[in-house]
Amino acid sequence: MKAVIAVIGKDMVGILAEVSSTCAAKKVNVLEVTQSILQDMFVMVMMVDTSACTVPFSELSDSLTQLGTQMNLKIHVMHEDIFNSMHRI
Amino acid sequence: MNTNEILETINMIDNEDLDVRTITMGISLLDCMDSDVKKSTQKVYDKICRYAGDLVKTGEDISKEYGIPIVNKRIAVTPIGIVSGACQTASPIHFAHALDKAAREVGVNFIGGYSALVHKGFGPGDYALIESIPQALAETDFVCSSVNIGSTKAGINMDAVKKMGVIVKKAAELTADRDCIGAAKLVVFCNAPEDNPFMAGAFHGTGEGDCVINVGVSGPGVVRAAIKKSGDGCTLDEIAELIKRTAFKITRTGQLVAQEASRRLCVPFGIVDLSLAPTPAVGDSVAYILEGMGLEQCGAHGTTAALALLNDAVKKGGVMASSHVGGLSGAFIPVTEDAGMIEAARSGALTLNKLEAMTAVCSVGLDMIAIPGDTSPEIISAIIADEAAIGMVNTKTTAVRLIPAIGKKCGEELNFGGLLGGGPIMEVNQKSPAAFIHRGGRIPAPLQSLKN
Numbered sequence: 001m002k003a004v005i006a007v008i009g010k011d012m013v014g015i016l017a018e019v020s021s022t023c024a025a026k027k028v029n030v031l032e033v034t035q036s037i038l039q040d041m042f043v044m045v046m047m048v049d050t051s052a053c054t055v056p057f058s059e060l061s062d063s064l065t066q067l068g069t070q071m072n073l074k075i076h077v078m079h080e081d082i083f084n085s086m087h088r089i
Numbered sequence: 090m091n092t093n094e095i096l097e098t099i100n101m102i103d104n105e106d107l108d109v110r111t112i113t114m115g116i117s118l119l120d121c122m123d124s125d126v127k128k129s130t131q132k133v134y135d136k137i138c139r140y141a142g143d144l145v146k147t148g149e150d151i152s153k154e155y156g157i158p159i160v161n162k163r164i165a166v167t168p169i170g171i172v173s174g175a176c177q178t179a180s181p182i183h184f185a186h187a188l189d190k191a192a193r194e195v196g197v198n199f200i201g202g203y204s205a206l207v208h209k210g211f212g213p214g215d216y217a218l219i220e221s222i223p224q225a226l227a228e229t230d231f232v233c234s235s236v237n238i239g240s241t242k243a244g245i246n247m248d249a250v251k252k253m254g255v256i257v258k259k260a261a262e263l264t265a266d267r268d269c270i271g272a273a274k275l276v277v278f279c280n281a282p283e284d285n286p287f288m289a290g291a292f293h294g295t296g297e298g299d300c301v302i303n304v305g306v307s308g309p310g311v312v313r314a315a316i317k318k319s320g321d322g323c324t325l326d327e328i329a330e331l332i333k334r335t336a337f338k339i340t341r342t343g344q345l346v347a348q349e350a351s352r353r354l355c356v357p358f359g360i361v362d363l364s365l366a367p368t369p370a371v372g373d374s375v376a377y378i379l380e381g382m383g384l385e386q387c388g389a390h391g392t393t394a395a396l397a398l399l400n401d402a403v404k405k406g407g408v409m410a411s412s413h414v415g416g417l418s419g420a421f422i423p424v425t426e427d428a429g430m431i432e433a434a435r436s437g438a439l440t441l442n443k444l445e446a447m448t449a450v451c452s453v454g455l456d457m458i459a460i461p462g463d464t465s466p467e468i469i470s471a472i473i474a475d476e477a478a479i480g481m482v483n484t485k486t487t488a489v490r491l492i493p494a495i496g497k498k499c500g501e502e503l504n505f506g507g508l509l510g511g512g513p514i515m516e517v518n519q520k521s522p523a524a525f526i527h528r529g530g531r532i533p534a535p536l537q538s539l540k541n
Contacts, residue, residue, distance in 0.1 A: 006099055034092055045092050058153045076099055078156030085345040086338045087094040 002031070002080040003050050003057075005064065009073030011042035019046065019075070022067055026060055027052045042073075047080070102157060106310035106373040107339065109346045110366050111161040112148050113286035115293035115301040115359060116140050118167040118202075126179035129172065130187035137164060137191035137200075140300050140356075145196040147353050151346055159346065160508075161198045164191075165291035165303075170205035174214025181218045185225035185232050192231035199274075201291035203234040206281070209243040209531075219249075222256050226271035227263035233289035239279035239477040241484045244534040250477065251526050253277050254470030258493050261462070265495040268503045268511075272492040273425075273457065277473050279480035279487045284360050285416040290488055301359035302351045303416065306343035306407075307366045310373040311335055312399075316381040328382060329402040336363065336406030344411045362416030363407030364452060365399070367427035369510035375399070375420050376429025376439075387429050388439030396420060397450035417486060419452020425492075425505065425512035426457050435513050441472075449479050454487035459503045459514045462495040469493065471522035474532075482535050 007019060020030055028048050035044040053060055061077040068075030101107035121132035145162045152159040166188065173181035185203055192200040203225055205215040222234045236253060239245035257272055264271035276290040283294020286303035293301070315335045316328060323331070343361045351358035367375045376387035379395045400419045408414050422444065424430045433439035441458065448454045454476045460469075473489045480487030494503050494514045504511030 004095055006095055008096075008099070036092070043092070043096065045095050058150065061153055061156075074103070076156050078098075079154050081345060082155045082157060082342065083091075083095055083098055085341045086098055087091070 001050055003048050004078050004080055004083060005046040005048055006076045006078070007042070007044040007068070007073055009042055009071070011037060012071070015042065015044065015071065015073065018067060018071065019044070019064070022064060023048060027054045028060065101311050105314045106368070106370055107308050107342070108158040108160050109304060109343055110307040111163050111286050111305040112144070112159060112346065112350050113163040113165050113291055113303045113305065114141050114144050114354075114356065115165045115284065115297055115303060117293055117297065117299045118172050119295070122172050122175040124176050126176040126183050129176055130183045133172070133184060134187045134191045137166070137188070138194050141195045141197065143354060147350060151349050151353070155346070157342055157346065163286070163288060163291065164195070164197050164200045165286070165293045166200065166202035167293050167295065168202055168204035168206055170212060170215040170218040171295065172214070173218055174212055177213065180221055181214060182221045182225055182228070185221070185229050188232050189229035197231065199233050199288045200231050201233040201235065201288050202293060203232050204236060204292045206237045207246055207249045208237050208240045209246060211249070219252060219256060222275060223259040223263045223271060226260050226274050233274045233291070235276040235278055235281065235290045235292060237278040237281040238473065239481050241280060241481050242534055242538045245279065245474065245477045245481060245532040247474065247526070247531060248529045250470050250474050251529060253473055254466035254468070254526065257469050257491055258466045261493040261495050268505055269492050269495055270505055270509070273490065273505055273509050275490065277489045279477035280485060282416050282486055286362050287364065287366065287417060289490065297359070298357060300356045302347060302354060302356050303359040303362065304343045304347035304350070305362040305364060305366065305416065306339050307364070308335070308339040309365045309367045309375045309378055311339060312365060313372065313374070313378045313381050316378060325382070325398060329398055332399060332402035333406030336403045337410045339363070340407035340410035358413070360413045360415030361411040363403060363411065363414055363418045364416070365403055365420045367421060367423065368508055369426055369428055369431070371428050374427045374429035375422055376427050376433055380429060386436065386438040387433040388443050392443060393446050393450055396422070396447050400451045417452045421453055421456065422447055422451055423457035423490070424515070425459065425503070425510040426508060427510070431510065431512040434515055441515050441517060445475060445479070448476060448487055449483060452486065454480065455489045455491065457490055457492070457509065459492045459494050459512060460517050461499055461514055462493050462497050464493055464517050465521070465523070467521065467523040467526045468517060468519070470526045474526070478532070482537065484537055
């Protein structure tokens with residue numbers, strides 16, 4: 001399945017590297033990345049494929065949330081269907 | 090991948106209190122009837138634990154996967170008045186204890202259905218069940234109770250209305266040491282829906298299947314934020330359009346969660362209840378939406394019109410987002426559960442009379458209103474009768490959930506905590522309707538019922 005990882009917070013060195021290495025360690029494939037700075041806030045959105053993920057989805061979500069807490073960022077991991085159902089008819 | 094849409098969704102969840110309010114599993118207990126009360130309550134307990142064993146875990150898994158909070162997991166069962174009617178010699182209270190024990194075992198927040206449907210008359214188990222409601226609510230933690238005393242088709246059963254005035258008061262008296270919380274778990278309905286996922290009025294109607302998943306959405310905070318962003322220059326038809334768009338998005342989330350829960354639990358999907366259900370959290374308030382439309386405070390003249398617009402737009406937006414819409418579907422106005430309403434009641438801007446008018450255009454009725462503890466049962470019955478009349482004539486659901494604050498007077502406050510909130514005790518017209526209530530009998534069904 002595809003999931004969206006959204007990272008929001010203050011810009012700093014190594015955000016992309018940390019998030020993508022956490023993904024790689026769990027065999028989560030990054031399909032697409034977009035990032036921008038909105039009003040001094042760093043916003044990165046990643047589309048990932050979790051079909052080969054070595055841990056349950058909840059564990060992936062927990063480890064990224066934990067990484068976010070360590071780096072003082074907000075990291076959301078959500079199934080892509082939530083966005084499709086909310087914004088597409 | 091559209092970043093703006095993704096960020097909009099995340100902002101709704103993080104900052105505007107978007108959540109799925111409840112996944113409610115409806116379970117039929119018709120096959121648990123037995124003339125032996127021990128056997129019957131055991132069957133009830135076993136069936137609930139068997140069907141709902143995975144409900145809480147599934148809800149939590151979905152919540153984590155989709156990143157959307159699912160606040161409550163609940164169970165609704167067949168009105169116990171029907172089930173307990175088979176064991177005439179035993180008190181229905183045993184069923185309340187069985188429901189409570191099962192709710193504790195499976196870990197749900199509430200279990201609804203300690204109910205009786207008496208809109209036309211009392212069935213075999215109904216009177217005993219109604220008599221036992223105060224004790225049941227005092228002795229259990231999770232059980233919720235409701236009684237349907239009227240409908241557009243049947244009229245209003247005034248004997249039941251008279252009885253319920255006494256029962257509501259007694260439910261408060263037996264829990265006086267806990268801010269009268271017993272009465273907060275008891276709803277008196279007219280035109281009760283059979284698939285309502287919201288407490289305290291949820292029960293599993295007799296026309297429903299064996300087991301079903303119903304979902305109640307929420308999101309007053311999201312609607313309020315959308316109106317705030319639109320600025321002061323919008324006309325009301327533009328606001329209605331905005332509410333429709335927002336309600337659509339909120340309801341789609343509920344539909345997704347409902348379908349997913351239904352698939353994982355292997356239980357048919359019933360309905361999505363597209364309601365705006367406030368919480369005491371600041372920002373998650375229906376009153377603030379009305380104030381956002383331009384009222385100085387909720388309760389001001391214009392409140393009923395603003396609420397009518399809101400209620401209608403929520404339905405129009407939500408109905409296309411879900412394959413099956415049901416339950417109460419509309420805007421809720423529970424006073425103690427809504428930060429803006431609590432403020433308005435404290436300042437005197439919101440009165441019981443205004444609330445009664447508002448119930449004619451929203452999806453429920455007089456909900457979570459604390460009244461003085463010395464209010465007579467006849468006055469409570471008369472308030473119920475007024476609400477039921479509004480529901481009966483307008484072919485809509487109305488409900489009454491009043492909390493007589495035992496030992497307290499106007500201006501003092503009750504505090505339940507959690508989703509039930511707390512608030513000031515509101516003034517009630519003390520002129521006596523006793524002679525009217527004691528007449529008993531039935532108010533005949535209105536002409537609107539003769540549609541065949």
